[in-house]
Amino acid sequence: MKLRTALMGAAAMMLPLAAQAQDEGGERGRDGHVNIIYWQAVSIMNPYLSGGTKDVEAASLVLEPLARFDPTGELVPYLVDEIPTVENGGVAEDLTSITWTLKEGLVWSDGTPVTSEDVVFTWQYCTAEGGGCAQGAKFDAVSSVEAIDERTVRVNFSAPTPYPYTAFTGAESPIIQAAQFADCLGPRAPECTDANFMPVGTGPFTVTDFRVNDVVELAANENYRDASKPAFATVTFKGGGDATAAGRAVMETGEFDYAWNLQLAPDVIESMAQGGMGVPISAFGTLVERIEVNLTDPSPDLEEGVRSTVEAPHPFLTDPAVREALSIAIDRDLLVEVGYGQAGRATCNLVPAPELYADAENTGCLTQDLDRANQLLDEAGYMDTDGDGVRETPDGEPLSILYQTSTNAVRQDFQALIKEWWEQIGFEVELRNIDSGVFFGGDPGSTDTFQRFYADVEMYANNFPGTDPQAYLGAYLCDNIPSPDTQWQGENINRYCDESYDELWRTLSQTGELDERGRIAKQLNAMLTSQSNVIIPLVDRGRVSAHSNTLGGVQLNTWDSELWNAADWYRTE
Amino acid sequence: MTDANLPLEQIAAEQPFKHRSHWWDVWAQFRTHKGALLGLFFLVFITLFVLIGPSLWGVDATALDIRNKDVRPIYTILWDSSAKVSWARPLGTDQLGRDNMAALMQGGRISMAVGWTAMLLSVILGTLVGVLAGYFRRLDGVLMRFTDLVLALPLLPLLLVMMLLFRDTLRAAFGPEQGIFILIVVAIGVTSWMQTARIVRGDVLALKEREFVLAARSIGTPSRRMITRHVLPNVLSPIMVSATLGLANAIITESALSFLGLGFPSDFPTWGKILFDSVDRMAAFPERVLWPGLAISLTVLSVNYIGDGLRDALDPRIRGT
Numbered sequence: 001m002k003l004r005t006a007l008m009g010a011a012a013m014m015l016p017l018a019a020q021a022q023d024e025g026g027e028r029g030r031d032g033h034v035n036i037i038y039w040q041a042v043s044i045m046n047p048y049l050s051g052g053t054k055d056v057e058a059a060s061l062v063l064e065p066l067a068r069f070d071p072t073g074e075l076v077p078y079l080v081d082e083i084p085t086v087e088n089g090g091v092a093e094d095l096t097s098i099t100w101t102l103k104e105g106l107v108w109s110d111g112t113p114v115t116s117e118d119v120v121f122t123w124q125y126c127t128a129e130g131g132g133c134a135q136g137a138k139f140d141a142v143s144s145v146e147a148i149d150e151r152t153v154r155v156n157f158s159a160p161t162p163y164p165y166t167a168f169t170g171a172e173s174p175i176i177q178a179a180q181f182a183d184c185l186g187p188r189a190p191e192c193t194d195a196n197f198m199p200v201g202t203g204p205f206t207v208t209d210f211r212v213n214d215v216v217e218l219a220a221n222e223n224y225r226d227a228s229k230p231a232f233a234t235v236t237f238k239g240g241g242d243a244t245a246a247g248r249a250v251m252e253t254g255e256f257d258y259a260w261n262l263q264l265a266p267d268v269i270e271s272m273a274q275g276g277m278g279v280p281i282s283a284f285g286t287l288v289e290r291i292e293v294n295l296t297d298p299s300p301d302l303e304e305g306v307r308s309t310v311e312a313p314h315p316f317l318t319d320p321a322v323r324e325a326l327s328i329a330i331d332r333d334l335l336v337e338v339g340y341g342q343a344g345r346a347t348c349n350l351v352p353a354p355e356l357y358a359d360a361e362n363t364g365c366l367t368q369d370l371d372r373a374n375q376l377l378d379e380a381g382y383m384d385t386d387g388d389g390v391r392e393t394p395d396g397e398p399l400s401i402l403y404q405t406s407t408n409a410v411r412q413d414f415q416a417l418i419k420e421w422w423e424q425i426g427f428e429v430e431l432r433n434i435d436s437g438v439f440f441g442g443d444p445g446s447t448d449t450f451q452r453f454y455a456d457v458e459m460y461a462n463n464f465p466g467t468d469p470q471a472y473l474g475a476y477l478c479d480n481i482p483s484p485d486t487q488w489q490g491e492n493i494n495r496y497c498d499e500s501y502d503e504l505w506r507t508l509s510q511t512g513e514l515d516e517r518g519r520i521a522k523q524l525n526a527m528l529t530s531q532s533n534v535i536i537p538l539v540d541r542g543r544v545s546a547h548s549n550t551l552g553g554v555q556l557n558t559w560d561s562e563l564w565n566a567a568d569w570y571r572t573e
Numbered sequence: 574m575t576d577a578n579l580p581l582e583q584i585a586a587e588q589p590f591k592h593r594s595h596w597w598d599v600w601a602q603f604r605t606h607k608g609a610l611l612g613l614f615f616l617v618f619i620t621l622f623v624l625i626g627p628s629l630w631g632v633d634a635t636a637l638d639i640r641n642k643d644v645r646p647i648y649t650i651l652w653d654s655s656a657k658v659s660w661a662r663p664l665g666t667d668q669l670g671r672d673n674m675a676a677l678m679q680g681g682r683i684s685m686a687v688g689w690t691a692m693l694l695s696v697i698l699g700t701l702v703g704v705l706a707g708y709f710r711r712l713d714g715v716l717m718r719f720t721d722l723v724l725a726l727p728l729l730p731l732l733l734v735m736m737l738l739f740r741d742t743l744r745a746a747f748g749p750e751q752g753i754f755i756l757i758v759v760a761i762g763v764t765s766w767m768q769t770a771r772i773v774r775g776d777v778l779a780l781k782e783r784e785f786v787l788a789a790r791s792i793g794t795p796s797r798r799m800i801t802r803h804v805l806p807n808v809l810s811p812i813m814v815s816a817t818l819g820l821a822n823a824i825i826t827e828s829a830l831s832f833l834g835l836g837f838p839s840d841f842p843t844w845g846k847i848l849f850d851s852v853d854r855m856a857a858f859p860e861r862v863l864w865p866g867l868a869i870s871l872t873v874l875s876v877n878y879i880g881d882g883l884r885d886a887l888d889p890r891i892r893g894t
Contacts, residue, residue: 267857271857300742416671432838560611
């Protein structure tokens with residue numbers, strides 16, 4: 001209560017200054033103090049030594065990459081003036097190298113200049129022998145990084161890479177200072193406690209006090225490149241607790257200004273928001289809750305090794321009309337309302353974002369149409385011949401579906417709703433839920449894993465890291481079908497196999513031009529969803545965070561650190 | 574001679590209780606236990622509620638009515654006149670608009686059926702093993718070591734394996750609901766008889782050395798008759814106690830299994846599952862945990878009291894006084 005009053009007082013005093021802040025004016029540190037709470041505590045400020053989101057995001061206040069992703073998933077130059085492309089000559093014609101040019105006059109928070117040597121060093125640091133770099137995947141395709149001059153650095157790839165923006169972009173691969181980390185290469189990396197806890201960076205803030213798994217105190221970087229930023233002089237970055245407590249601290253009690261990733265039921269968040277001290281905000285990434293249709297027969301009558309493999313095609317789910325009927329019988333808006341509220345939106349896309357790759361035209365499934373679904377089934381010859389309310393195939397097999405998913409309150413609600421709709425169009429639906437640990441465990445010995453798919457349809461969510469969907473769409477190639485021969489490993493859960501899909505995907509992997517990549521990705525997405533309904537997307541699931549009513553400039557970002565634009569935050573009213 | 578007999582015959586005619594049977598005695602003694610009587614009434618009530626309730630109430634427990642979701646129970650209106658209530662939904666609805674009253678009845682059917690059947694199975698198994706081990710010295714070592722072995726098995730993984738091995742076969746043979754019912758009842762039954770067996774064995778061992786058993790043996794009573802006539806009636810009280818505990822245990826184990834996704838399908842309500850599903854919204858909708866919770870605890874409590882009363886009534890030493 002005391003803190004709250006103090007905060008309100010502070011906010012009131014800042015009132016005249018805040019008005020200036022909106023005009024992008026004012027001097028650095030004019031808005032005083034800001035409190036951030038992450039319900040997972042920070043243990044290190046070096047993203048190369050930790051894959052944890054909380055560590056990566058905390059470090060993003062201090063360390064910056066050459067370019068960041070904005071909330072739409074597009075690259076924004078940070079330490080460079082422009083994003084290199086094939087058109088402006090920054091990316092080589094043969095797609096084997098990319099050349100970045102640093103901004104002029106960049107300095108570290110200790111006042112020394114940032115040079116191309118620092119970028120080269122960052123690569124050496126992450127790829128050094130004997131060191132376990134958490135972001136190694138970012139540098140997988142990189143064969144070398146060389147400094148051309150003081151400000152120019154060239155990244156060479158071992159093979160033509162149509163998407164060259166993996167290294168040195170995004171919160172996971174920022175530039176670290178060569179001088180500070182020079183003795184911390186390879187196995188010695190974890191020993192450099194000072195450097196790992198208080199790195200010298202180019203970002204808007206610098207660490208003044210670091211307590212492992214508890215609190216990080218930061219202050220404005222005196223050498224930040226924009227003299228009017230950041231608006232806050234100091235930051236307290238508190239870690240620990242749980243999502244509920246964090247949400248309350250921002251929206252109900254007002255003790256904190258920003259709470260990260262509130263994974264809570266929509267009605268719970270809503271009741272917190274009624275506290276009136278803050279507001280929940282949401283942003284969407286690539287996580288899509290979907291129903292995967294099994295194109296092979298999971299019947300227990302089949303012997304092991306044949307059951308749910310391409311040897312036994314499904315008796316009726318191989319018919320596109322049946323799959324389309326299943327898809328349009330679903331009222332996706334109602335699912336969103338029941339399960340995710342603000343943190344979800346209905347979608348027909350497997351790739352819902354970024355804008356470049358998301359097919360905005362693909363909205364055919366959004367309106368529930370039970371009549372049309374019935375009509376489709378009638379036309380395809382699935383009639384209820386014995387009058388038990390369940391349709392049969394022309395061969396007399398009832399349209400009976402086993403619908404499985406992991407154990408989770410929201411998913412069970414979804415199952416109940418979807419079961420009712422499917423029963424209305426003449427299917428018989430049996431529900432089954434499996435413990436998440438088993439379902440997603442991938443144990444080749446278990447018959448209950450999602451790869452094994454001993455059910456007719458199953459529901460779960462999946463997404464792809466970064467902004468490029470190439471690898472994600474590659475999951476549905478013929479080669480990736482799980483089977484006993486592959487120990488049931490493989491990402492092509494549906495056992496989908498289409499030569500023209502494989503062909504188109506190969507074209508995607510050889511195309512460098514972004515718009516063309518977008519066009520191909522949309523087409524691949526359509527082949528899996530609207531054209532065949534092999535995958536029935538349901539809900540595009542977003543992330544919910546919360547900020548106090550007095551904190552301005554927050555733009556929730558799912559492609560980069562949530563704190564990506566902390567330099568632009570200010571105090572309102 | 575005849576004169577002397579007359580009053581006695583008159584007395585016999587006027588007081589028919591002199592002809593009462595053994596079970597009439599038991600009932601008379603049982604009636605004196607107020608808690609047991611109350612428990613019996615409740616058990617009859619809840620059994621009727623779940624058995625004939627659904628046909629009287631006529632609402633399908635799994636029917637969704639999303640427009641009428643989150644309806645509060647009718648009595649909420651007493652203190653909150655703005656609450657969303659409906660006379661058609663006296664106990665309100667859940668987050669998908671399913672009727673809570675119908676779910677409570679339907680869930681009760683399953684929970685009671687699972688509870689009773691699994692309890693009977695485990696009590697029969699436990700008593701059998703316990704009596705055999707206690708009475709026949711030669712079997713004692715083998716049976717008790719076997720009991721220890723089963724006790725030492727981690728139950729949950731065992732249940733998981735049973736589910737994995739038999740689910741598909743039973744599902745194919747009896748349909749999803751019947752198949753799972755049989756599986757759950759057997760699974761709970763065969764994994765919870767050990768305590769009963771140990772208690773019964775202990776009592777039988779003590780009983781075997783008592784005078785009346787020695788007397789019975791001295792006149793050549795065969796073992797079969799010894800067990801049914803002298804041993805079993807005297808160990809009935811511990812059996813009753815473990816049976817009541819077993820009923821509660823079975824209802825709770827079933828809930829845990831359902832929660833892990835190994836029990837009934839998720840749209841198939843049982844008391845335990847209604848409870849689990851409602852915990853998230855406990856603060857906003859306390860009735861959703863209150864009613865199934867009350868149903869479980871009152872059923873268990875009433876069975877406990879009945880067990881207590883029955884023990885008193887069946888014990889000839891207590892009944893005599």
